[in-house]
Amino acid sequence: MSFFVDVLVGGLLSGVMYSLVALGFVLIYKTSGVLNFAQGAMVLFAALTFVSLTEHKLPFAVSLLVTLAIMVALGWLIERFVLKPLVNQSSITLFMATLGLSYVIEGAAQLLWGTEVHGLDLGIPDTPMQFGSVAISEFDLVAALIAATMVAALTLFFRTTRTGLAFRAVADDQLAAIAVGLRLSHVWAIAWALAGVVALVAGLLWGARLGVQFSLSTVVLKALPVLVLGGFDSIAGAIVGGLLIGAIEKSAEVYIGPFVGGGTEGWIAYVVALGFLLVRPAGLFGQRELVRA
Amino acid sequence: MFSSSYKGRLMPVLLASAALALGGAIALPSFAAPDRGQEYFPLQSYRVGPYAAGGTGFFGGFIDYMNLINMRDGGVNGVKLTWNECETEYEVERGVECYERMKTQGNPGPAAMNPLSVGIAYALLDRSTSDKIPLITINHGRTDTTDGAVFPYIFPLLLNPWSEASAMVNYVAQRDGGLDKLRGRKIVVLYHGSPYGRETIPIFALLSQKYGFEVTEIEVPHPGNQQQSQWLQIQRIAPEFVILRGWGVMNPVALKTAQQVGFPADHIIGNIWSNSEEDVRPAGAAAVGYIALTDHPSGTEFPVVQEIIKTVYGANKGNLDDKSRIGSGYHTLGIINGILNVEALRIAQQHFGDKALSGEQVQWGFDHLDLDDKRIAELGATGLLPPIHVTCADHEGAGAVKFQQWDGQRWVTKTGWIQADRKLLRPLIEASANKYAAEHHITPRNCAKTS
Numbered sequence: 001m002s003f004f005v006d007v008l009v010g011g012l013l014s015g016v017m018y019s020l021v022a023l024g025f026v027l028i029y030k031t032s033g034v035l036n037f038a039q040g041a042m043v044l045f046a047a048l049t050f051v052s053l054t055e056h057k058l059p060f061a062v063s064l065l066v067t068l069a070i071m072v073a074l075g076w077l078i079e080r081f082v083l084k085p086l087v088n089q090s091s092i093t094l095f096m097a098t099l100g101l102s103y104v105i106e107g108a109a110q111l112l113w114g115t116e117v118h119g120l121d122l123g124i125p126d127t128p129m130q131f132g133s134v135a136i137s138e139f140d141l142v143a144a145l146i147a148a149t150m151v152a153a154l155t156l157f158f159r160t161t162r163t164g165l166a167f168r169a170v171a172d173d174q175l176a177a178i179a180v181g182l183r184l185s186h187v188w189a190i191a192w193a194l195a196g197v198v199a200l201v202a203g204l205l206w207g208a209r210l211g212v213q214f215s216l217s218t219v220v221l222k223a224l225p226v227l228v229l230g231g232f233d234s235i236a237g238a239i240v241g242g243l244l245i246g247a248i249e250k251s252a253e254v255y256i257g258p259f260v261g262g263g264t265e266g267w268i269a270y271v272v273a274l275g276f277l278l279v280r281p282a283g284l285f286g287q288r289e290l291v292r293a
Numbered sequence: 294m295f296s297s298s299y300k301g302r303l304m305p306v307l308l309a310s311a312a313l314a315l316g317g318a319i320a321l322p323s324f325a326a327p328d329r330g331q332e333y334f335p336l337q338s339y340r341v342g343p344y345a346a347g348g349t350g351f352f353g354g355f356i357d358y359m360n361l362i363n364m365r366d367g368g369v370n371g372v373k374l375t376w377n378e379c380e381t382e383y384e385v386e387r388g389v390e391c392y393e394r395m396k397t398q399g400n401p402g403p404a405a406m407n408p409l410s411v412g413i414a415y416a417l418l419d420r421s422t423s424d425k426i427p428l429i430t431i432n433h434g435r436t437d438t439t440d441g442a443v444f445p446y447i448f449p450l451l452l453n454p455w456s457e458a459s460a461m462v463n464y465v466a467q468r469d470g471g472l473d474k475l476r477g478r479k480i481v482v483l484y485h486g487s488p489y490g491r492e493t494i495p496i497f498a499l500l501s502q503k504y505g506f507e508v509t510e511i512e513v514p515h516p517g518n519q520q521q522s523q524w525l526q527i528q529r530i531a532p533e534f535v536i537l538r539g540w541g542v543m544n545p546v547a548l549k550t551a552q553q554v555g556f557p558a559d560h561i562i563g564n565i566w567s568n569s570e571e572d573v574r575p576a577g578a579a580a581v582g583y584i585a586l587t588d589h590p591s592g593t594e595f596p597v598v599q600e601i602i603k604t605v606y607g608a609n610k611g612n613l614d615d616k617s618r619i620g621s622g623y624h625t626l627g628i629i630n631g632i633l634n635v636e637a638l639r640i641a642q643q644h645f646g647d648k649a650l651s652g653e654q655v656q657w658g659f660d661h662l663d664l665d666d667k668r669i670a671e672l673g674a675t676g677l678l679p680p681i682h683v684t685c686a687d688h689e690g691a692g693a694v695k696f697q698q699w700d701g702q703r704w705v706t707k708t709g710w711i712q713a714d715r716k717l718l719r720p721l722i723e724a725s726a727n728k729y730a731a732e733h734h735i736t737p738r739n740c741a742k743t744s
Contacts, residue, residue, distance in 0.1 A: 003529055010521045107341070115345030116615065117545075119575040126579065128555050137553045209549060210518050211575020214343040215542040218516060253522035257512075263486045265522065266514030 015246020040220025047203030071196030231286020330649030333399025354627020388413030517543025596673030
């Protein structure tokens with residue numbers, strides 16, 4: 001039983017890491033209906049920029065602030081020069097634009113900062129802490145705390161600020177939002193800038209865990225089943241989806257893996273997502289679209 | 294914000310990207326025509342993408358060595374070495390495309406292909422044989438290509454995967470006080486979920502039967518950036534040793550996750566693709582004490598590396614922009630690969646004359662590649678690579694490794710050369726190669742008659 005709890009808790013905590021990436025997707029999708037495939041590349045860009053600045057002897061806090069500014073600027077530039085010219089294009093066109101964008105950002109990150117692997121030490125120990133019979137990594141706990149803080153901050157932002165209200169209006173009905181005088185491009189620019197900030201947080205935590213290297217951009221692939229489960233436009237869904245995917249894939253690897261030759265972690269999340277698409281296409285918390293027949 | 298090395302680092306990536314944008318278009322060879330022609334080495338390299346750290350180090354070392362030969366010796370017996378690069382990003386289809394473009398370059402054609410990729414090597418097995426171009430898979434590749442009777446043009450030089458597995462078990466035994474002490478021991482093999490990772494599954498099973506240890510083989514799905522469930526299983530099994538057969542990001546994540554579950558780093562033994570500085574540095578303190586196998590120790594103390602620093606980097610022609618990477622694991626492996634290619638050419642020239650040779654002629658050189666301690670000392674590489682004696686039947690030629698331990702800053706060599714159990718493995722290699730020959734209607738060479 002204690003082993004099962006170990007596996008379950010480990011899965012839930014690793015799911016939090018997926019949620020961090022999924023949050024960036026949700027921010028963009030919620031406001032513009034665009035599935036931003038470049039979010040993984042933004043995670044890589046943020047982590048690589050931060051670690052390269054620290055390696056150039058900039059203090060931690062300064063590096064963080066400079067990277068934050070760069071990510072905000074990057075988000076703004078993407079909106080201004082990629083998405084704005086594509087307003088009113090189909091969803092698939094916008095998706096393809098972000099797909100292309102991901103290659104450009106990955107290439108630019110490597111062009112600017114090189115292709116070497118960098119270590120990143122955030123000063124958070126990654127050693128086990130005992131809670132009864134269950135061992136939990138201190139790093140995972142801090143990551144979970146950061147994710148919870150981000151969700152709380154984003155929820156407050158959406159519910160209590162004028163900009164947040166504008167976000168919700170745009171998410172609800174873009175034409176109506178324009179009709180009441182909201183500047184769509186302004187809202188989108190802020191959403192992309194926020195996605196850049198989320199990418200930085202995810203990049204730092206994933207970078208500390210994996211090392212800062214190209215593989216960071218591939219974590220985006222695990223965020224997709226999280227979004228299918230939680231819903232593409234729900235912040236709470238990103239968290240719940242992440243927890244579910246983490247718990248399912250770890251349990252499957254341990255309890256089903258030995259019977260099917262192992263390696264279930266690579267595909268089980270997508271099988272679960274496929275099942276969800278069949279029975280609940282909008283995900284657990286996603287907004288269901290009602291179409292008049 | 295940008296350091297002075299920025300432009301230097303930018304340039305190769307820019308060139309690689311430009312080459313990529315042109316669909317892998319190939320630049321002209323780097324040198325003007327010398328008196329005795331030019332020997333052409335096409336490089337299917339990867340300087341961008343997920344495995345760029347390995348690619349830049351390995352191909353950087355290879356190019357640095359060829360530059361040393363040109364600058365110091367004027368080439369090999371007057372034949373200048375030339376090369377160009379085609380970016381593969383470690384992707385098989387790009388590797389094959391590069392091969393097809395490059396195989397017609399140079400006069401009299403390529404000396405050998407060195408893709409440094411199991412996937413690309415698998416895809417080129419038949420092509421390189423029919424095109425009569427040696428395919429070099431140093432320290433990797435398909436194990437049964439060791440049998441040169443069936444695979445005359447494929448050379449898994451120095452160490453094939455089965456020898457690697459055997460040497461690792463021998464090391465564990467040596468640490469425990471002998472092979473008889475292995476009985477009842479528990480060993481977990483944590484392997485990369487790819488053909489490379491699965492290559493040794495039958496051999497570990499065989500070795501466990503022979504020596505009586507209990508082996509559990511656990512797969513980590515590509516790319517390996519989540520391993521908690523695997524390490525929880527390891528925690529439950531409580532093995533004495535974990536053998537890590539990783540690649541890329543899987544390695545530092547394994548070390549970090551081991552630390553999370555409290556498994557000691559000095560009981561994790563990494564294989565040949567888990568032994569570079571790039572594998573341990575991202576893991577930070579979790580990697581301290583970790584042990585890995587190598588046949589290409591890191592370091593700049595070897596005379597050949599010193600000569601490269603003095604002659605090539607001294608003339609500002611070094612290939613690595615970050616000079617702190619000179620002598621890193623990937624870089625020294627590239628230098629060794631350069632040594633083996635150049636020596637094969639030199640040996641072939643003794644047979645065919647001091648001129649630029651075709652791939653078919655250079656194959657003869659690889660087939661007779663023989664570097665003893667004396668020759669290795671002359672090359673300034675004592676301790677850098679083991680003696681190698683390749684024959685028509687044996688395209689591995691060595692099978693010896695050392696073990697090194699990461700102290701947080703650098704690798705410290707802990708053993709001398711440890712041999713694989715090649716007598717045990719040879720019949721298995723021949724059986725597998727003969728099966729391949731039967732399936733592909735290949736008539737094996739008669740190595741007893743080959744001169």
